[in-house]
Amino acid sequence: MGRPSAGELGGLSFADSLVRLSHLVQYVFADVSREYGLTTQQTQLICRLLDAPLGMTELGAALHLEKSSITGMIDRIEKRGLVSRVPHPNDRRAFRVTLTDEGTRIAYAAHDALTASVEELAGGLTPTKRKTVVSVIEALLAAHTASTGAHWGVPVTTDSRGLAAAGS
Amino acid sequence: MGRPSAGELGGLSFADSLVRLSHLVQYVFADVSREYGLTTQQTQLICRLLDAPLGMTELGAALHLEKSSITGMIDRIEKRGLVSRVPHPNDRRAFRVTLTDEGTRIAYAAHDALTASVEELAGGLTPTKRKTVVSVIEALLAAHTASTGAHWGVPVTTDSRGLAAAGS
DNA sequence: TATTGTTATACTCTATAACTATA
DNA sequence: TATAGTTATAGAGTATAACAATA
Numbered sequence: 001m002g003r004p005s006a007g008e009l010g011g012l013s014f015a016d017s018l019v020r021l022s023h024l025v026q027y028v029f030a031d032v033s034r035e036y037g038l039t040t041q042q043t044q045l046i047c048r049l050l051d052a053p054l055g056m057t058e059l060g061a062a063l064h065l066e067k068s069s070i071t072g073m074i075d076r077i078e079k080r081g082l083v084s085r086v087p088h089p090n091d092r093r094a095f096r097v098t099l100t101d102e103g104t105r106i107a108y109a110a111h112d113a114l115t116a117s118v119e120e121l122a123g124g125l126t127p128t129k130r131k132t133v134v135s136v137i138e139a140l141l142a143a144h145t146a147s148t149g150a151h152w153g154v155p156v157t158t159d160s161r162g163l164a165a166a167g168s
Numbered sequence: 169m170g171r172p173s174a175g176e177l178g179g180l181s182f183a184d185s186l187v188r189l190s191h192l193v194q195y196v197f198a199d200v201s202r203e204y205g206l207t208t209q210q211t212q213l214i215c216r217l218l219d220a221p222l223g224m225t226e227l228g229a230a231l232h233l234e235k236s237s238i239t240g241m242i243d244r245i246e247k248r249g250l251v252s253r254v255p256h257p258n259d260r261r262a263f264r265v266t267l268t269d270e271g272t273r274i275a276y277a278a279h280d281a282l283t284a285s286v287e288e289l290a291g292g293l294t295p296t297k298r299k300t301v302v303s304v305i306e307a308l309l310a311a312h313t314a315s316t317g318a319h320w321g322v323p324v325t326t327d328s329r330g331l332a333a334a335g336s
Numbered sequence: 337t338a339t340t341g342t343t344a345t346a347c348t349c350t351a352t353a354a355c356t357a358t359a
Numbered sequence: 360t361a362t363a364g365t366t367a368t369a370g371a372g373t374a375t376a377a378c379a380a381t382a
Contacts, residue, residue: 014298015286017305022193023212024312025186027232039348044191056364064195069350071365076348093358093363118183121311125304130182132300136293137185143289144192207371224341237373239342244371261340261381 025118032113036106042077043114046099046107049083053096082106193286200282204274210245211282214267214275217251221264250274 012020026040033043041063048054048062056074060067074097077083082103088094099107122130180188194208201211209231216222216230224242228235242265245251250271256262267275290298 012302012306013283014290014302015283017302017309018189018193018286019197019282020309021186021305022190022197024309025190026194028312029187029190030232041349057362065349066351067364068352068366072349088363091359091363093356095364114187115181115183118186121308121315122182123311125307129300129304132297133304134180134182134185136297136301137189138180139293140289141188141192143291144196147289209372225339233372234374235341236343236375240372256340259340259382261379263341 028117028121029114032110032117035113036110038106038110041073042082043107043110045073046077046082046103047111049097049099050104050107050111053086053098055088055094055096059097077103196285196289197282200278200285203281204278206274206278209241210250211275211278213241213245214250214271215279217265217267218272218275218279221254221266223256223262223264227265245271 029043030040033040036043038046044063045059048059054062056067056070059065059074060070063070065073074083074085078085081100083097083099085095086098088096125133197211198208201208204211206214212231213227216227222230224235224238227233227242228238231238233241242251242253246253249268251265251267253263254266256264293301
């Protein structure tokens, strides 16, 4: 009845633990981004483009943002030389936002740094536990996709190294 | 090696899965917040105050923000009647930011709604898996605390219901 | 002197609404 | 008419630097 004030850990509910984890990852994400002179959102954006170039509207959908919000973000990182607006070949209204070489480099670097930071925290975990966690998370992501028909726009693929650079 | 484009799930690395999960939780957090007319940050702030009133500097530390950033946030939610600046009894420079009744009510409601949303996604998980996930997350949080000496400012305690409202 | 909090300033992020130019 | 993207506008969030009041 009281309030198990969970101050120090221990006895977290499932939901609370996920929320706390999420905040922790966000902080790590922000810290890593800052090291590369990026905001969290910018890192997310360029990592997202590692898979393939996307149009403004597609980017908005992928990141859960209005296209008008995307315009400004792209303006800023384009000015920094990380992406460029490549005209769409078949649609003169549209662009494909494409990473520059510099943008590709930074996106991979930031992704790797983030991965390294997370792995550092997870140092002591057994392979079995890691596998369980990954499978549970995949189930959660799938559940969300199923219930909302949606995306959880995010960084990149599985392994970086390979620099197959955004080739459609 | 190629690039296992992980498009649809499956084969996520441990780090990537945590990052994706974190984004998903953030989206859920934002959605729930919006239902209560709050921003994500405001929800995080008031939930944080459920444990106890905090000073501006303490709040900054808890949320990883500069105190000057806190000033504005408190201005806004104070104007909305969710918190108030209570003078510190022993230090005439300081305040204790305290939830109003309305603020307490909304903080609990938002926390419960968030918990419910997360639980909904986790519907099919076995108790064993849940326990494993919670224990792994607690280990990660502890690892971070150990390596940085810090907090991962977040919502509230374990179970809501009990309304022991911010005492002390 | 050190600390608590605020103000001034500037920039990023975000949404809504109205717009242009294609399709 | 519908879609791709932009502009205008407004507000939240954030940091840095300079400041006031109190310890």
